[in-house]
Amino acid sequence: MVEARVSSFAPVVDERARVLILGSMPGIASLSAQEYYAHPRNAFWPIMGTLFQFDVTLGYSARLEKLKASGVALWDVLQQCERDGSLDSSIVTSSQQLNSFAAFFQAYPGIQAVFCNGNKAYQEFTREAQRLKTEDSRFEALHIQSLPSTSPAHASMTFEKKLIEWRSLLLFL
Template identity: 50%
Template sequence: MTRLEAFPPIATPEAKILILGSMPGAASLGAQRYYAHPHNQFWPIMASLLGFDPTLDYASRCDRLNAAGIAVWDVLKSCNRQGSLDSAIERDSIVVNDFSHFFTTHPKLQEIFFNGSAAEQLFRKHVAISILPGRLRLQRLPSTSPAHASLRPEAKLQHWRQALQAVRQ
């Protein structure tokens, strides 16, 4: 089984929103960037919500997230997994990212959005709720992954728009 290592977060200390995935998929790991699969809706959704061109280079898209006060990370720091599916993660191989440190160094966080149910389940199971700052709200949103095909991209966008608008008001 292959040992996978996740990326550092896209974040500034000014971040107010943290979007958490579970673990990068094979396309993202190969490209060494978040949400690199061409059919993942993350970047088109963010581009629509924040008003930028989704074809901008990766660094520019990350800059746009940072400017909007949005951080991106994954629940898992490392794990063993074949392929890209969350269901293939070997549960006894899970190592979680250091959220205690992250919350300390990002004191303006108000909201955590889970990019799908797997991210939420992994976070709730493996991250000590006692380290959560009291001001943080947690909300699961539909996964932007192409594996989550039960919702059309337009419906995913609408869910994400409603959540982001509620926080940014």
């Protein structure tokens, strides 16, 4: 198989951010739509709509504004990688380029917690945060937590169970 080189989106963030939600890399549906979590069966937007009490049928920019107004930022751990398809397990590890977290957290010092959407995002971000702790003490105090993937590929957990786990981010808002 030939892997395609894919790139993530710019972060969705403003000065109100207190929580950062990190994915690994947008899937094919998201890349095609140029929207975070665009796959119709991804539970991300229904979970966010429930947590922050907004209609998930709102347009994409309105949903992003609802998140920002609630103190939530979105981004991905990876800036670029090679991958065949949408699954994290298809990412070629040697091709991974991480986003610049040192500059990001310097620009948005109000972020106190990072919630990772799935294991791949958690593994890669915690490794990078460990490295950054030697350069910036802010990474020592940062709360980092893995949450169940909202991807339709993670169908072994019900929406209700995912929602219960995702409620933990409300403690930081």
